[in-house]
Amino acid sequence: MKSIFEKDNEYILNLYKRNNLHITKAEGCYLYDSNGQSYLDMFSGIAVNSLGQRNKEVIKAIEKQLSKYNHLSNYFVSEPVIDLAQFLVEFSSASKVFFTNSGAEANEAAIKLARKFGRTIDIDKTEIVTFYNSFHGRTTGTMTLTGQEKYKDSFAPVLPQIKHVKFNDIDELKKVVSDRTCAMFLEIVQGEGGVRQLCPKYVQELSELAKKHNFLLIIDEIQTGLCRTGKLFSYQSLDVVPDVITLAKGLGGGLPLGAMLVSEKLDNILQHGDHGSTFGGNPVACAAGTAVLKTITKEGFSQQVTGKGEYIINKLKSLKKRHPKIIKEIRGKGLMIGIDVGEFANVIKERGIKHCLLLNVTSNSVIRILPPLNISYGEIDEFLNKFELILKET
Ligand SMILES: Cc1ncc(COP(=O)(O)O)c(C=O)c1O
Structure with a gap:
């Protein structure tokens, strides 16, 4: 055998x-x-x-949801999905949530949101900036964001209009961003990049540049989020308010689940039909997620x-x-x-x-x-x- x-x-x-x-x-x-x-x-x-x-609470939540229904499609409202979204909104700076199945998909949704946001201001406002050594996923769009050649050099051509800058080098960032920048993606602590933290001063100056050039701050909390770094979201230990937060990994209590959280000023950018996912926001995964959130937000x-x-x-x-x-x-x-x-x-x-x-x-x-x-x-x-x-x- x-x-x-x-x-x-x-x-x-x-x-x-x-x-x-x-x-x-x-x-x-x-x-x-x-x-x-x-x-x-x-x-x-x-x-x-x-x-x-x-985890007992996660298993209980999964079993309870499975005794009702396992999947409906996103044509239906669903209690466990809304419950988790409400939790995420109440504990973050965001006002609305779009659920995905993975981190890369959450970042893909954020790329589309950023490009549409930029193009509503100016047809050329489409540039996205990320860090060298970052990691944002393996799909075609997110591997382009990822600032490590080894993940993409065999798969060219990659997404256009994505620029990379050195970690913690504010002078370089000042030279690269402009009114054509629509967004910057960042990890507050780079995970795959070797566990490296952004300086608080860099984040503060980046925030000012984002205001000056009107570009979005998209904080990838896929690895750092949900209490991993001590705070519920790693940005909460810094003087910054993200426009978009992306989540996955611990969100589904071991089931596949990701999310893009958007701030109020962005909650009308993506419209019916602009984006979607068959499985995104699966009710069982969301029920597990709520059990996780209930535990990690306890005093x-x-x-x-x-x-x-x-x-x-x-x-x-x-x-x-x-x-x-x-x-x-x-x-x-x-x-x-x-x-x-x-x-x-x-x-x-x-x-x-x-x-x-x-x-x-x-x-x-x-x-x-x-x-x-x-x-x-x-x-x-x-x-x-x-x-x-x-x-x-x-
Ligand atoms: C910071 C960060 N962003 C995005 C991703 C991609 O997430 P996924 O593997 O769920 O697509 C990862 C995965 O390691 C990650 O650490």
Whole structure:
């Protein structure tokens, strides 16, 4: 009989570098392989399972919705969809929500919105600016936004009128933006780019430039949003009000769900028929999303995330002192933490599996820590102890 790995190879288009684990069940912060061995998951499905696996409230909400209906199409109003939209509006600067199935689709919707916004002012106001090293998705439009050649150089020609600027370099930005700019997309903390934060001063000056040239600030909160960096949305720790916010990852409690949130001044730009999605805003995914939002907006939750993040960063800083040849830098906010270990990243990730610790590498050299937001201090200590053991072996 063929093994699951042989079958995977036979039937699945081989686009991902799989590890050699066959996970058969999961609970909270742990995944279990076919032999019953548990693994501590420190990246939660790339920031998707933000309340861990099989969270009770999320399961209850999914089951309740499934007992009513699973899909209606967007021709119908739907309570779970409206409930989630209301939550997102009440806790953000936005006034309306468009639901998608993924982050890339949320950003695609935002590209269309930005271009239509620009063209209603001037037919040539169509330029979009993003950062080098950013990541906004894999569709044709969003890979063009993404400021990393490796994701797009085989797929040219890409979308026209997209410009890239250096991260945190306000002088360069001043030279690039003009009245022809319709929008700038930004991550407050670049995730795939290696966990790098924008300076508050840069964001403030960018905000002024956006007002001066009347372009939209589109904050991609797909990875940073929903309490990942401590605040419900990462922009809330800065002096900026976004025109558009895009979300996905943790939004659907493990089910596919994304969203574009728009501010009041934009809520008439896209009209009937301008955009749409068959699955976008699936009622079951939205019900799961509301269960997530109910939990992460509870009093004290975001402070707990901030506290756990500070605890991990402080402990990692002590580890850096003990292993200065391996750990080059520790960056991050809340439970989005990058440990720059240079050329050791992949070795550490592989050794992690041997120690039943699941780690993610981004930007080739950064171990990216994105655990469930409700990870316990006991589980954090388990990670830190195992991580130090791995560093000693490296
Ligand atoms: C900041 C950011 N934007 C967009 C995306 C794309 O989201 P998706 O993979 O759901 O299309 C990602 C995914 O990693 C992301 O981190």
